Amino acid sequence: MDFTYASVRAAAATIAGHLPPTPMWSYPVLNATVGATVLVKHENTHPVGAFKARGALNLLSTATSGTVTYSTGNHAQSMAWASHLFGLPCTVVMPAGANPAKAAAVRAWGAEVVLAGANLGEAESHAVELAERTGQRLVSPGDTPELLAGVGTIYQEILTARPDLSAIVVPVGSGTGAAAAAVVAHELAPGCEIIAVQSASSSAGHDSWRTGAPCTRPNHTRVEGLATGRGYELPQQILRKHLADFVLVSDDRITEAQRLLATAAHTLAEGAGAAALAAVLDDPDRFAGRTVAVVCTGGNASTSELAALQPAGPS
Secondary structure (H helix, E strand, C coil), X not given: XXXXXXXXXXXXXXXXXXXXXXXXXXXXXXXXXXXXXXXXXEHHHCXXXXXXXXXXXXXXXXXXXXXXXXXXXXXXXXXXXXXXXXXXXXXXXXXCCCCHHHHHHHHHCCCEEEECCCCHHHHHHHHHHHHHHHCCXXXXXXXXXXHHHHHHHHHHHXXXXXXXXXXXXXXXXXXXXXXXXXXXXXXXXXXXXXXEEEXXXXXXXXXXXXXXXXXXXXXXXXXXXXXXXXXXXXXXXXXXXXXCEEEEECHHHHHHHHHHHHHHCCCCCCHHHHHHHHHHHHCHHHHXXXXXXXXXXXXXXXXXXXXXXXXXXXX
């Protein structure tokens, strides 16, 4: 499971042939609200509305056969999209209660959706069995080096444009984003802190990093993209070597950050896409006066998330 900065550079050439760099903008109202200069990296602008398009594109650009994977949504859509792009079959196992809109989007790209299990862990077990039975490649959303290499191109873009950044805050589900960010920053901007953030209601990645070994935790978060339930070995190996800090925020703080992105940065973010900003809101003294980037990893907000963004009406 090797992953190096050189693999990110190689992935950049592949991705440049299919996807333009995503924008990174600063918004005066947002900056004034948080007391820092915040650059929002808009990974929500990809064809599937999420950063994981980069990893899937890099992985499938060299594939010659079909894949089986498992996901709560954005990895699923990205694998389906990239498989469609290269004319390859793809089967995605999603938990039985997966967001219907995300499952529909996966099917729309031509992938087969299998709904199985009450959570991502049970969906993973079903995917393992399915891959063994069909002989197709099993793709882990966290422990696949090609995915990390593709995701790393986000941070190549960020730090090429702004090598002076004080910190980059990255939301964690499987941990591929934070791990890739740490490797790229170590090479291009060693003075830039990489800070990971996860929901306190689904803390497997955070707790794996704190304890030094991958562990499992219950998923009680309503933020779909952060509800992975376990730490993944490859990202955790990298995070233990290079990550500056790993913090937890509440789901309510994430909703607050979603609302602020919508009103102050003209940006529709799903919960995971707002988690990085939530970390900045949660610790204003830490970020005061600094120039930081937050990665809006996705814009696939569910109908319940959209409803929660509406201010409460008069009683």
